[in-house]
Amino acid sequence: MSSIIVPVSFVFGYLLGAIPFGLIFTRLAGTADLRSIGSGNIGATNVLRTGRKGLAAATLVSDMLKGTIAVLITGLLYGREPALAAGLGAFLGHMFPLWLQFKGGKGVATYIGVALGLAWPAALAFCAVWLVVAALTRYSSLSALVASLLTPLFVWWRGDATLALALAGMTVLLWIKHRDNIARLMSGSEGRIGAKK
Numbered sequence: 001m002s003s004i005i006v007p008v009s010f011v012f013g014y015l016l017g018a019i020p021f022g023l024i025f026t027r028l029a030g031t032a033d034l035r036s037i038g039s040g041n042i043g044a045t046n047v048l049r050t051g052r053k054g055l056a057a058a059t060l061v062s063d064m065l066k067g068t069i070a071v072l073i074t075g076l077l078y079g080r081e082p083a084l085a086a087g088l089g090a091f092l093g094h095m096f097p098l099w100l101q102f103k104g105g106k107g108v109a110t111y112i113g114v115a116l117g118l119a120w121p122a123a124l125a126f127c128a129v130w131l132v133v134a135a136l137t138r139y140s141s142l143s144a145l146v147a148s149l150l151t152p153l154f155v156w157w158r159g160d161a162t163l164a165l166a167l168a169g170m171t172v173l174l175w176i177k178h179r180d181n182i183a184r185l186m187s188g189s190e191g192r193i194g195a196k197k
Contacts, residue, residue: 005078006085013070013086017093017110020100021062022047025055035103043105045140063105064113066090071117084166087114091170095177106177108144111170115151118163125154138192141181148174 022042026034031050034042044060070090075083094110096102116123129147134140148171156164175182184190 005082009074009078009082010085010089012074013067013089013091014093015089016066016070016086017090018097018099018104019062019066019093020097020104021066022055022059022105023100025058025062026050026052029055031055041105042100042103044109060109063094063109064116066094067110067113068117071114075117080162083118084162087118088166088170090114091173095173106144107170107174108148111148111167111174114170115167118166119155119158119160121158122151122155122163122167126151134193139185139190140193141178141190142185145175145178145182 020042022044023034026032026047029052031037031052034046034050037046037049043063044056047059048056050056067087067090070086071083074086091107091110091114093104095104095107097104112123112126115126126147129150130143133143133146137143148167152164152167152171155167181190
C-alpha cells in the first residue's frame with residue numbers, strides 16, 4: 001500500500017465530515033443562524049431547538065452517514081487501515097470544521113456512523129446503551145457519554161483491539177466536547193429529554 005493512501009484517506013474523511021449539514025439545512029429552510037440558537041452547536045440536538053423536527057432528523061441521519069460513507073468508500077478501495085483513518089478524519093471534521101473556524105458539533109451522530117461503517121455491532125451497542133440510559137435518566141448527554149465509554153470496551157471484548165483503540169480516542173474527544181454538559185450534569189442543571197424550557 002502506498003504510504004500516501006492513509007493520509008489521503010484521512011483528509012477525504014475530514015472534508016466529508018466537515019460538511020455542516022445542520023447549518024446548511026436550517027439556512028435552506030430560512031431559519032435563524034443555527035449558531036445563534038441554543039447552544040450554538042451545529043448538530044441535530046440544536047437543530048431541534050428551532051422547532052423543526054424534520055430538519056433535526058435529516059441532520060442526525062446526514063451527520064451519521066458522512067462518517068459511514070467515508071469509511072465504506074475508503075475501505076472498499078483501500079482496505080481497513082485507510083478506512084480507520086477516514087473514519088477518524090470524518091469525526092474530527094465534524095467536530096472541528098475548517099470553514100466554521102473549527103467550531104463544529106459534539107460528534108455523537110458521526111461517532112455512530114463511523115462505528116456503523118467499521119463494525120455494525122459497535123454502532124448497535126452504542127444505540128442500545130444510549131436508549132437504556134435515556135429511558136432511565138432522560139438525559140441525552142449522559143446517554144451519549146455512557147454509550148461512548150462502553151462501546152470501545154464492547155469492541156475490545158469482541159477481539160478488535162485496533163478499532164477499540166480508535167473508538168477510545170474518539171470517546172476522549174467526545175467527552176471533551178461535552179465538558180459543559182458534564183458540568184451541568186454534576187450541578188443538576190442539565191436539561192432532560194422532553195422537559196419544557
